[in-house]
Every structure is written in C-alpha cells, then in structure tokens.
Amino acid sequence: MSETPNRLVTAVILVAAGSGQRLGYGMPKAAVPLGGEPILMHALRGIVASGISSQVCIALPAGNDGLRRLCEDFREELADGGPLLTIVDGGATRADSVRAGLDALMDGTDAVMVHDAARALTPDSVFHRIADALAAGAEAVIPAIAVVDTVKTVKATAGGGSPAPEVVTGTAPREDLRAVQTPQGFRLPTLQRAHEAARSLDPQQSAAVTDDALLVEMTGTPVHVVRGSTQSLKITTPLDLILAEGLLEGPLGARWVEG
Numbered sequence: 325m326s327e328t329p330n331r332l333v334t335a336v337i338l339v340a341a342g343s344g345q346r347l348g349y350g351m352p353k354a355a356v357p358l359g360g361e362p363i364l365m366h367a368l369r370g371i372v373a374s375g376i377s378s379q380v381c382i383a384l385p386a387g388n389d390g391l392r393r394l395c396e397d398f399r400e401e402l403a404d405g406g407p408l409l410t411i412v413d414g415g416a417t418r419a420d421s422v423r424a425g426l427d428a429l430m431d432g433t434d435a436v437m438v439h440d441a442a443r444a445l446t447p448d449s450v451f452h453r454i455a456d457a458l459a460a461g462a463e464a465v466i467p468a469i470a471v472v473d474t475v476k477t478v479k480a481t482a483g484g485g486s487p488a489p490e491v492v493t494g495t496a497p498r499e500d501l502r503a504v505q506t507p508q509g510f511r512l513p514t515l516q517r518a519h520e521a522a523r524s525l526d527p528q529q530s531a532a533v534t535d536d537a538l539l540v541e542m543t544g545t546p547v548h549v550v551r552g553s554t555q556s557l558k559i560t561t562p563l564d565l566i567l568a569e570g571l572l573e574g575p576l577g578a579r580w581v582e583g
C-alpha cells in the first residue's frame with residue numbers, strides 16, 4: 325500500500341483580532357464588509373477552499389460576539405468534512421494573538437500556517453506553494469513578491485536650517501528586496517520555539533516584530549521563500565479596500581498578471 329508522501333497534519337492560525345485603526349471604520353477590520361460579506365468570511369472561505377488544513381484556529385477580538393457568531397455559523401455550514409474550527413481570544417499584539425492560537429492547536433499537528441485575515445483574497449495557489457515547501461522539508465517558508473518601488477533608508481535631519489525633514493542614508497538593491505505576505509508556514513516546533521524566545525524581547529524589540537518569520541530568523545533557522553501573489557494584498561487603508569472590491573469584481577480579467 326502506498327502512503328501519501330510527507331503529508332503533514334497542518335493547522336492554520338487566522339489572526340483577526342486587530343482593531344483596524346487605519347481602515348477607519350470604527351469596527352474591527354475582520355467585520356468590515358467587502359463585496360457584501362465581512363472580510364473575515366472571505367479569509368475563512370479561502371482557507372477552507374484550499375483544502376490544506378485539518379484545523380483553522382481563529383483569533384478574534386476578545387468579547388466580539390458578532391464575529392464569534394459568524395464563525396459558529398460557518399462551522400455549522402461546513403458540517404462534516406471541513407477542518408475543525410476553533411475560536412480563541414486574540415491578544416494586545418499580533419504576536420500575542422498568534423500565541424493564543426498556538427496554545428489551541430490539536431495534538432498531532434505537524435505544521436502551522438499563520439495567516440492575516442486582512443489578506444482575505446489570498447489565492448489557493450499560495451497556500452499550496454507553502455504546503456509543498458513544508459512537505460519538501462522546509463522548517464519555515466513564506467510567500468513574497470518583488471518590490472516595484474525603489475526603496476531608500478533615511479534619517480531625520482537636525483531641523484533648523486535643513487531644507488527637508490529627512491535625508492537619504494542609502495538605497496537598497498531592489499533585486500534583493502521582497503515584499504512579504506502570509507500565510508507563513510512552519511513546522512510546529514520551530515514556530516513554538518521562536519515564540520517562546522520572543523517572550524524575552526523588550527517592548528521596543530517586540531514592537532519591531534511585524535511577522536512570524538522574523539522570530540524564526542532570530543533563532544537562526546533558514547526561512548525559505550516561495551512566490552506570493554499581488555492578489556494577497558493586505559487590506560490596511562481605505563484605498564486597499566477599493567482595490568479588494570475591484571479584485572472581487574474581476575475587472576482586470578485577461579490583463580491580470582500574477583506577481
């Protein structure tokens with residue numbers, strides 16, 4: 325009898341506990357409507373449709389009954405056959421929300437993908453590229469796309485007689501730069517170790533942790549990179565929401581080029 329090679333029991337931690345300050349809707353971003361449905365539902369349907377996970381652990385803003393009910397209704401909609409849906413209270417920072425998710429994973433989980441609900445339109449292909457790299461032996465793997473802007477580092481000028489508030493200190497070689505997305509995939513012990521080590525960071529260091537891969541990088545484990553997608557945009561500002569609405573309507577059609 326032939327076994328499926330390297331089939332890893334994989335969970336997704338969907339972090340959806342942010343407040344959505346920059347979107348400015350006065351409600352958690354996960355609840356903001358996109359194409360007539362809350363952003364959270366798009367993210368959940370995308371994960372389930374990809375078929376890569378045995379469990380989806382959703383970190384919600386603590387005490388948000390509306391979002392909790394939405395997840396519970398979706399759980400019923402899935403009935404049998406779908407992944408186990410687990411709901412946890414998120415924390416004060418994104419990393420705290422990820423840790424709350426880690427604490428709720430089923431025994432026997434081999435790998436975990438951490439995904440931002442804000443990247444609600446991430447295509448199946450990206451989940452599969454991450455799953456394939458994990459199955460091929462990667463401890464950590466992230467999706468990324470090329471950077472289109474020229475990126476420079478700057479520092480503040482002394483003020484007073486300076487003609488502008490900042491001055492350039494360097495220009496990063498663009499061909500070496502990547503804009504990093506989610507889902508970010510890890511062997512479970514690798515991510516657990518990285519988050520455990522992060523508990524000893526001071527508040528300033530913690531504030532600089534914007535993704536899970538950075539914590540893994542700090543432990544010295546190589547982080548592999550696969551192709552992401554321009555469709556996985558992070559809905560952050562009102563402009564992003566307009567772009568996401570446009571993507572849902574599909575107006576780019578044949579002109580769409582996978583980034």
Ligand code: CTP
Pocket residue numbers: 339340341342343344345346347353354383414415416417418419421422439440441442443558559560
């Ligand atoms: N997130 C989370 N818990 C937090 C902060 C963020 O689960 N304490 C999640 C968000 O829900 C989002 C992802 O992490 O899916 C990326 O965060 P971001 O885009 O910054 O979302 P918000 O924090 O909600 O937005 P803002 O920073 O504008 O308030």
Ligand code: MG
Pocket residue numbers: 342
């Ligand atoms: Mg935030």
